[in-house]
Amino acid sequence: MPAERRLPRGLHAVALLLALFAFDRAVALLHNPYFSQVLVLVAVNVILAVSLNLILGFTGQFSLGHAGFFGIGMYVAAAISVHAGGPILAFLHEVLHLPLPAGRTLFFLLLLGAGGAAAAATGVVVGLPSLRLQGDYLAIATLGFGEIIRIVILNIEAVGGARGLSVVSSIPAYDVRYEGLFAVYTVAVASILLVARLVYSTRGRAYLAVRDDEIAVESLGTSPTRVKTEAFVVGAALAGVAGVLFSQSQGYVHTNSFTFLRSVEAVAFVVLGGMGSITGSILAASALTVAPELLRSVADYRMVAYSLVMIGMMLLRPEGLFGTRELTLGGLRRLLGRRTRVAGTTP
Amino acid sequence: MEAFFQQLVNGIAWGGIYALIALGYTMVYGVLKLINFAHGEVYMMGAMSGYYSARWLGLSERPGAASLLAALGIAMAFCAALGAAIERVAYRPLRRAPRLAPLITAIGVSLFFQNAGQLVFGADPKVAPQLLETREVLRFGEVGVTNLQLVILGVASALCVALTFVVQRTRVGRAMRAVAFDRETAALMGVPIDRVIAFTFALGSALAAAAGILVSLSNPKVDPLMGLMPGLKAFVAAVLGGIGSLPGAMLGGVLMGIAETLVAGYLSSTYRDAIAFVILIVILVLRPAGLLGHAAKEKV
Numbered sequence: 001m002p003a004e005r006r007l008p009r010g011l012h013a014v015a016l017l018l019a020l021f022a023f024d025r026a027v028a029l030l031h032n033p034y035f036s037q038v039l040v041l042v043a044v045n046v047i048l049a050v051s052l053n054l055i056l057g058f059t060g061q062f063s064l065g066h067a068g069f070f071g072i073g074m075y076v077a078a079a080i081s082v083h084a085g086g087p088i089l090a091f092l093h094e095v096l097h098l099p100l101p102a103g104r105t106l107f108f109l110l111l112l113g114a115g116g117a118a119a120a121a122t123g124v125v126v127g128l129p130s131l132r133l134q135g136d137y138l139a140i141a142t143l144g145f146g147e148i149i150r151i152v153i154l155n156i157e158a159v160g161g162a163r164g165l166s167v168v169s170s171i172p173a174y175d176v177r178y179e180g181l182f183a184v185y186t187v188a189v190a191s192i193l194l195v196a197r198l199v200y201s202t203r204g205r206a207y208l209a210v211r212d213d214e215i216a217v218e219s220l221g222t223s224p225t226r227v228k229t230e231a232f233v234v235g236a237a238l239a240g241v242a243g244v245l246f247s248q249s250q251g252y253v254h255t256n257s258f259t260f261l262r263s264v265e266a267v268a269f270v271v272l273g274g275m276g277s278i279t280g281s282i283l284a285a286s287a288l289t290v291a292p293e294l295l296r297s298v299a300d301y302r303m304v305a306y307s308l309v310m311i312g313m314m315l316l317r318p319e320g321l322f323g324t325r326e327l328t329l330g331g332l333r334r335l336l337g338r339r340t341r342v343a344g345t346t347p
Numbered sequence: 348m349e350a351f352f353q354q355l356v357n358g359i360a361w362g363g364i365y366a367l368i369a370l371g372y373t374m375v376y377g378v379l380k381l382i383n384f385a386h387g388e389v390y391m392m393g394a395m396s397g398y399y400s401a402r403w404l405g406l407s408e409r410p411g412a413a414s415l416l417a418a419l420g421i422a423m424a425f426c427a428a429l430g431a432a433i434e435r436v437a438y439r440p441l442r443r444a445p446r447l448a449p450l451i452t453a454i455g456v457s458l459f460f461q462n463a464g465q466l467v468f469g470a471d472p473k474v475a476p477q478l479l480e481t482r483e484v485l486r487f488g489e490v491g492v493t494n495l496q497l498v499i500l501g502v503a504s505a506l507c508v509a510l511t512f513v514v515q516r517t518r519v520g521r522a523m524r525a526v527a528f529d530r531e532t533a534a535l536m537g538v539p540i541d542r543v544i545a546f547t548f549a550l551g552s553a554l555a556a557a558a559g560i561l562v563s564l565s566n567p568k569v570d571p572l573m574g575l576m577p578g579l580k581a582f583v584a585a586v587l588g589g590i591g592s593l594p595g596a597m598l599g600g601v602l603m604g605i606a607e608t609l610v611a612g613y614l615s616s617t618y619r620d621a622i623a624f625v626i627l628i629v630i631l632v633l634r635p636a637g638l639l640g641h642a643a644k645e646k647v
Contacts, residue, residue, distance in 0.1 A: 062447055064454075129632045135446050136382045140582060141631055144624030151621040260575070264454060271451055303462035310455030314448045315440050 016189065024182035039181060040249040042289045043188040044242045049269035049285035050278055051238035054195050056267065057275035058204070059231040060211030061131060062139040065146030066266045069236040071153060071258035072122050073115035073243025078167045078253040079159050080114055108183060112244050119240020120233050122149065127232040131225055146263055154255045164254035167247055184245055191238050196278055198234065207231050211276075261303075268306045271313055349489030354612040355605060360496035360565070362604020363503035367558035368581030369588065369596035369603075370510060371430075371551025377527035377591040378547050380446070381438065384453035386555055387578015388460035389430055393422045393556025394569045395468060398475050407476030415478045415498070415560075422560050423553040430552025431545045439541065457578075464571030472570040475563035499561045506557055507597055513550070514593060523547055527591065580607070580623040587630050589640020598638060 092103035130141040273280030400421045406414040441449040485492040514520040525533040588599025610622040
């Protein structure tokens with residue numbers, strides 16, 4: 001299969017980028033900053049949901065601290081752009097004589113890399129001790145780490161402490177309002193493809209195996225802790241990337257943006273969309289981000305609806321969302337179908 | 348030094364409240380191996396029912412022991428029913444499902460009460476009516492103990508003794524221990540599993556309700572989100588003491604209360620919420636069975 005797909009794949013990438021560019025231009029024509037902002041939020045939540053799905057859905061590790069990594073990415077990007085943004089941009093433009101767009105793109109990539117790397121490093125620190133724990137203990141330990149991250153950031157004066165940090169005023173912001181959608185959605189699509197590629201690779205089989213039977217994995221000579229940590233760190237890095245996008249698009253960061261509730265929200269996306277279904281996460285995250293915007297008048301009921309959906313989903317089809325043997329096979333078939341569909345978005 | 352002892356006194360009183368909540372976690376974990384995330388919300392509903400019963404029955408106009416007992420009784424009865432109802436609706440259908448399923452419904456139930464509570468009761472904190480007037484009753488040098496702290500400790504200890512009696516000396520208590528030890532075998536011996544589990548939830552929820560009433564004595568701010576943090580911290584207390592162990596939950600609760608007031612007093616009150624999670628992670632890494640718990644062998 002790889003041989004016959006080698007040529008089209010390169011074309012796919014080009015077509016995908018063209019489609020994203022067209023999407024970006026189409027939205028810019030609407031001249032509606034609010035609409036663009038909602039679309040950015042959709043992308044951020046989709047990355048959060050897909051990255052948590054890698055941990056919760058595919059590897060079966062219940063993390064309730066995903067918002068912590070999101071917050072790390074958010075604050076690392078904000079801190080770099082506030083404290084070092086000016087000099088770095090000056091260096092890129094005046095010393096290296098890069099044209100303005102190239103300099104900004106490079107700076108944006110630097111922020112993404114730094115945010116993702118910091119979140120990944122935190123993921124190692126959090127994951128190594130907590131992933132030795134099972135199910136509910138893991139949930140509560142990750143919850144604890146998520147809260148600790150938030151409280152520590154809340155106490156760092158250099159990033160504004162409880163006042164939060166204004167990002168726009170001090171940096172030549174990478175404008176994610178109109179032009180930025182291309183960048184944001186390229187990052188989102190890249191994150192989704194990364195997770196999809198990872199899960200369907202030989203390496204990714206180990207994730208599913210750990211979810212289905214940890215003891216069997218161990219008896220085959222693969223360390224479940226290593227596999228779990230790997231999935232956890234990749235998921236954390238992507239959550240950090242989502243945080244970078246969030247901080248750059250909001251212009252203001254505050255620790256209230258990644259409380260325990262945000263982790264729960266990410267879990268709701270994954271549970272609703274189906275644990276182990278990437279398209280499910282994408283759809284659920286998009287729907288749950290857009291719906292409250294459309295239904296402003298009943299937005300108060302959003303969290304009540306979330307909670308009822310979580311309960312109802314588990315009561316009505318708990319097995320449908322978990323990997324019993326045949327449902328795993330069914331799930332895999334669904335996943336394969338989805339893979340062609342992801343590729344299919346590139347005509 | 349006086350300040351230290353004063354913090355210690357405050358911490359022990361605060362710990363009594365954690366201990367009461369932690370008992371519910373540990374009992375439910377004992378019989379179902381489930382973290383009942385909604386337990387903090389039961390505690391919130393206890394405080395709420397205390398608030399409304401005090402207002403509607405005019406208990407706050409006659410502060411005193413009788414009013415306090417009435418509020419305690421109403422809240423405990425209400426929450427016992429609520430706890431059993433939550434178990435019936437959200438957990439019982441999932442008895443045979445994978446372990447993540449009831450955990451997610453537990454979070455769902457918790458979210459439901461927080462958010463439905465904000466819609467029904469309003470999101471702004473309410474000031475709980477005073478059921479007892481605060482006054483200092485004991486004084487050792489610079490260290491003062493208020494009657495509220497004594498009442499909190501007294502009620503908490505009495506409930507702990509009563510609970511220990513129920514679990515160790517009664518038929519239903521023996522059934523609870525049997526279910527916790529081995530549910531299937533207990534069922535084979537004729538123990539009515541469903542009723543015992545429902546009773547366990549009712550008992551734990553009544554204790555959480557008592558904690559809700561006691562906390563609104565000394566800290567009269569009642570709001571729909573008040574259960575979130577104390578619930579999580581009480582769970583940490585249960586893990587610290589050794590989950591599944593009743594004396595462990597009491598010990599863990601008191602230690603947690605002391606640790607928290609000391610951190611708030613000597614470090615910074617913003618780190619108050621972090622210490623619980625630091626304790627949790629340290630205990631999970633160093634001694635997952637907890638201080639008084641027994642390590643369980645994982646069966647292959």
